[in-house]
Amino acid sequence: MRAVIVTEPGGPEALRVVETAVPEPGPGQVRIRVGAAGVNPVDTAVRAGVFVQVGVVAERARYGVGWDAAGVVDAVGAGVTGVAVGDSVVALLDLLDLELGAYAEQLVVDAYAVAPAPRGTDAAHAATLPLNALTADQSLAALALEPGQTLLVTGAAGAVGGYGVELAAKDRGLRVVAQAGPGDEALVRGLGAAEFVPRDAVLAAAVRAVAPGGVHGVLDAASVGAGALAALRPRGRFAAVLPSNTPLPLRGTTVHLTQVYADGARLAELTALADKGVLTPRVADTLPLERAAEAHERLARGGVRGRLVLVP
Incomplete structure (x- = not known):
């Protein structure tokens, strides 16, 4: 072969x-x-x-x-x-x-x-x-946010970020602030984002303008690092996907590094969500x-x- x-x-x-x-x-x-x-x-x-x-x-x-x-x-x-x-x-x-x-x-x-x-x-x-949806899902599980809380997803137009937006908004009931390229607003809003922040804006300031006080959690799919942590409210929760740009847990925040692992049982649930149109x-x-x-x-x-x- x-x-x-x-x-x-x-x-x-x-x-x-x-x-x-x-x-x-x-x-x-x-x-x-x-x-x-x-x-x-x-x-x-x-x-x-x-x-x-x-x-x-x-x-x-x-x-x-x-x-x-x-x-x-x-x-x-x-x-x-x-x-x-x-x-x-x-x-x-x-x-x-x-x-x-x-x-x-x-x-x-x-x-x-x-x-x-x-x-x-x-x-x-x-x-x-498999890799991208499980990475997003395991990151969201680590954040453990409650329905109605606010989540920032960086790189929201990418593979991990896109699945993160959909799982957060459609499956977990979170209010998603999506950061992506200036031309990606329609895409990420279609995935379920409630708010959009362009990648060329000052991230923390732009996020806090639409989420006063900061967001409850961050899924840092674009590996922005400290710039995304600054958008988080004190004692918030942060999920990183790359060890090279995992920020320090400042202001009482909790920082989690997602190291994705195979989980066929959960992957079966995610493929079922794709069949239902929750994941794209x-x-x-x-x-x-x-x-x-x-x-x-x-x-x-x-x-x-x-x-x-x-x-x-």
């Missing part, structure tokens, strides 16, 4: 398409024939060797790339229940030290990381859900595996609305 790997970490050119053996599922695992794989910022970090440099991953001959997958189960290991050959599924591969990732024709993943795919969408759109999967473009480097280049340039998706 074909898969995208990295043997020498570097820029997008480090991504290589190779022929490799079909992986076999072990006990408690399933194999998925991949229909689509999402392209995410964490993939660029794997490609660049960031996790090796900081000691999270050991040096090895090759690294697989890709966390998000949608496809059809074509084999199951011993002891697997609730998932069968022929099921359409989505999955989150949340392990970094792997020889094969989701950028492949077939993928082996633990059964607990798998959920039924949304019934009303194709594999490309379904593949945008967005695809910027689909490309074949051979153009994985191009997808990484486009992601690095920014301005992508929705996820780029690779189709084996």
Whole structure:
């Protein structure tokens, strides 16, 4: 089968398409024939060797790339229940030290990381859900805000931010202040935001103008850091998504770093919300595996609305 790997970490050119053996599922695992794989910022970090440099991953001959997958189960290991050959599924591969990732024709993943795919969408759109929707959902769970409280979502037009706006406004009953690009107001209001703050405004001042005293919580999907913390009222709650820009918990605030993990049971609930129209999967473009480097280049340039998706 074909898969995208990295043997020498570097820029997008480090991504290589190779022929490799079909992986076999072990006990408690399933194999998925991949229909689509999402392209995410964490993939660029794997490609660049960031996790090796900081000691999270050991040096090895090759690294697989890709966390998000949608496809059809074509084999199951011993002891697997609730998932069968022929099921359409989505999955989150949340392990970094792997020889094969989701950028492949077939993928082996633990059964607990798998959920039924949304019934009303194709594999490309379904593949945008696992990493991004779970990151938004786990961030909101950590914030633990009450219905009616106010939440600032930075990067609200992005993948994590967009799902964060929808989950906060439509599923949790929060009043959302969305920060995004000047041209994204209609988009984020359509996702459920009550207030809009343009990215080029002074964030804290603009937020406090529409939420006097500051917001109760922040989902910092754009990794703004301290600038977003200043929009938070004292003893508020802040969810960061990148360790490199996680602010200090000033003024009695609570700062949480979301380190997303696979949760097939919750992912199944999120795919059901997609079927109900609560969540809106967005695809910027689909490309074949051979153009994985191009997808990484486009992601690095920014301005992508929705996820780029690779189709084996």
